[in-house]
Amino acid sequence: MLNYLFSFDPGILNYVAFLLTSMAIYGLMGLGLNLQWGFTGLINFGIAGFVAVGAYVTVILSLTQVPIVLAMLAGGFVAALFGLLMGFATLRLREDYLAIVTIGASELVRLIFNNEELYDGRPGSMGINGFPLPLESFRPTTFTRVGMVAIVTVIFGLALWKLWQWANRRLKSAAQKQKVAITAVAVLAGLLGLRAYVVTAISLSNFRANQAGNGLLFVALIVTAIAFWVVERLIRSPWGRVLKAIREDEEIAKALGKNVFAYKLQSLMIGGFLTGIGGALYAWQQSNVYPDNFRSNLTFNVWILMVLGGAGTNPGVLLGAVIFWVYTALTRDLNQILPLPTVQIDAFRMVFIGLLLIALMVWRPQGILGNRDELTLGK
Amino acid sequence: MALLSASGLVKTFGGVTAVDSADLEVAMGSITGLIGPNGAGKTTLFNLLSNFIPSDRGQVMFNGQSIERLQPHEIARLGMVRTFQVARTLSRLSVLENLLLATQQQTGEKFWQVWLQPGKIAAEEQQSRDRAMEILESIGLAHKAHDYAGGLSGGQRKLLEIGRALMTRPKLILLDEPAAGVNPTLINQICEYITYWNQQGLSFLIIEHNMDVIMSLCDRVWVLAEGKNLAVGTPQEIQTNAQVLEAYLGN
Structure with a gap:
């Protein structure tokens, strides 16, 4: 397992690049969900549906010669409309109706994609493949390679700088006993970040023609970084304050003249947009779309990573995505240790992540980066 | 009348x-x-x-x-x-944020304005912050401005409600x-x-x-x-x- 951290073998590097791409994609979906649940208190159990809508719209449009960036934006936009639809149907009712309707609607979407001939007369269940991928025919010169590495250097640089700031802030107010733990966490996170940066830089400077993997890593990192910046800024604005007020007590927001319904719709739509864009990246990563890729377990994986990292904090969600995929990588080779068939190993991985979540709820219910004080407050 | x-x-x-x-x-x-x-x-x-x-x-x-x-x-x-x-x-918002929320006709409450008019929003925030501190001062909650509202006592919550309404x-x-x-x-x-x-x-x-x-x-x-x-x-x-x-x- 350690070779993921230290090896420079091309196979390992490719796998780590795949993991980084997955972290960025799931992180993006998590940011969308976090806006809805973590900040507005809307229970969306239909992430898979939003992802599916984003993926299919992007893929089908790009197959009909629409430029890939426009196709992706359209995917996000239609996913936002999907959110609008569900919001209109349920947001005037009690809040649990949204949970029920989103879970139903996402299954509905999957079943429609499964049974309709969506493209080229092929039955939906056979999926769609052979669609354009981002930077597929991009042939970087030395100059553009340096440019790409420079861009990811900025992204990772900012992330590490934020980590440094966070650690410093925490260390100032922490008790002696916590200081060791905080330092250890910060150093570990910093080293992981450096490793991620090195792998990204290597795979971008070795950018091979038609290696969509490298291109997607680049695209996914940029898109998620931008999304993170956008939601952070929105959350700190007066707009974000209204969302948080609705999460805490929507009657107050109403009494103070806020149009709660409109804000909920906006949160659902912007979150849906991000999740839909995540769907486009998700489709590109797999280079095919099958309705079965959009089952409810996708929804729950995104929920798991959000709760793990800390709902209501955007860096926490990204951290949750990292931990989720580190966990997946670490348990991938479990069958070499445990003499069990693959099916049982897979089940074991799910059981263990369940145990992990229960342990987290007992000892750190606010998630890893969440603020404990917030949970002990009376209403 | x-x-x-x-x-x-x-x-x-x-x-x-x-x-x-x-x-x-x-x-x-x-x-x-x-x-x-x-x-x-x-x-x-x-x-x-x-x-x-x-x-x-x-x-x-x-x-x-x-x-x-x-x-x-x-x-x-x-x-x-x-x-x-x-x-x-609003328990998980600070006392000050509870009041800031109440300000009417904030430009920054439209999410697109966050990108179009950041300067105007910052100026408005400063204004409503000053007014909120004035009101908190007058109801004796100024020292609690940056605490979570959820930590207030029952009586202080009543005051906070009135302060919010005044805002x-x-x-x-x-x-x-x-x-x-x-x-x-x-x-x-x-x-x-x-x-x-x-x-x-x-x-x-x-x-x-x-x-x-x-x-x-x-x-x-x-x-x-x-x-x-x-x-x-x-x-x-x-x-x-x-x-x-x-x-x-x-x-």
Whole structure:
């Protein structure tokens, strides 16, 4: 397992690049969900549906010669409309109706994609493949390679700088006993970040023609970084304050003249947009779309990573995505240790992540980066 | 001149008529009281006035405009803000943020403006921050500005509610039992604030069981019993009204 951290073998590097791409994609979906649940208190159990809508719209449009960036934006936009639809149907009712309707609607979407001939007369269940991928025919010169590495250097640089700031802030107010733990966490996170940066830089400077993997890593990192910046800024604005007020007590927001319904719709739509864009990246990563890729377990994986990292904090969600995929990588080779068939190993991985979540709820219910004080407050 | 006037308000829940063709009037610049025994329908009447619960029948006029079909947030925007009987706070927001939220017509509450007019938003934030600190100063919560509102005591929450209502620059504040569960010193303080803000031109409609508060503050008192108007008059008239005494004490 350690070779993921230290090896420079091309196979390992490719796998780590795949993991980084997955972290960025799931992180993006998590940011969308976090806006809805973590900040507005809307229970969306239909992430898979939003992802599916984003993926299919992007893929089908790009197959009909629409430029890939426009196709992706359209995917996000239609996913936002999907959110609008569900919001209109349920947001005037009690809040649990949204949970029920989103879970139903996402299954509905999957079943429609499964049974309709969506493209080229092929039955939906056979999926769609052979669609354009981002930077597929991009042939970087030395100059553009340096440019790409420079861009990811900025992204990772900012992330590490934020980590440094966070650690410093925490260390100032922490008790002696916590200081060791905080330092250890910060150093570990910093080293992981450096490793991620090195792998990204290597795979971008070795950018091979038609290696969509490298291109997607680049695209996914940029898109998620931008999304993170956008939601952070929105959350700190007066707009974000209204969302948080609705999460805490929507009657107050109403009494103070806020149009709660409109804000909920906006949160659902912007979150849906991000999740839909995540769907486009998700489709590109797999280079095919099958309705079965959009089952409810996708929804729950995104929920798991959000709760793990800390709902209501955007860096926490990204951290949750990292931990989720580190966990997946670490348990991938479990069958070499445990003499069990693959099916049982897979089940074991799910059981263990369940145990992990229960342990987290007992000892750190606010998630890893969440603020404990917030949970002990009376209403 | 009446700032708020309601006539013939009716609300039934199943077979129970909670408010039975009730009338109410709040004169411009007055402090008006609304009293009645428990279960008289006072809070329900508040909910009907602010349209948190839609009424079955009846008209409500506020500042010369018919408001019974408006959404609660639209009514608040017109300048009529309510508080709640059990003080509600936005627990995981700071005390200061609780007040900032209440500022009306913030440019930054439209998400696209966050990108289009960041400078204007920052300037507005600074303004409303200054005003919020002023109000917190005046209600004695300034030292708590950066604490979570969820950590406030019951009495402080009542003050926070009033502060939040003031932040909206309203014409009329509906207070639902501002003195309930509050210690006597703080009650006196709350009364002083109400008098002070009233002198600044703000009108109040107050539900309260504490008769001292009603008697010392109110210009006029409306009495509600079993959802119906029982009496209306000055505090002195109400105090000696036989029907009112009967409703409270039984015959």
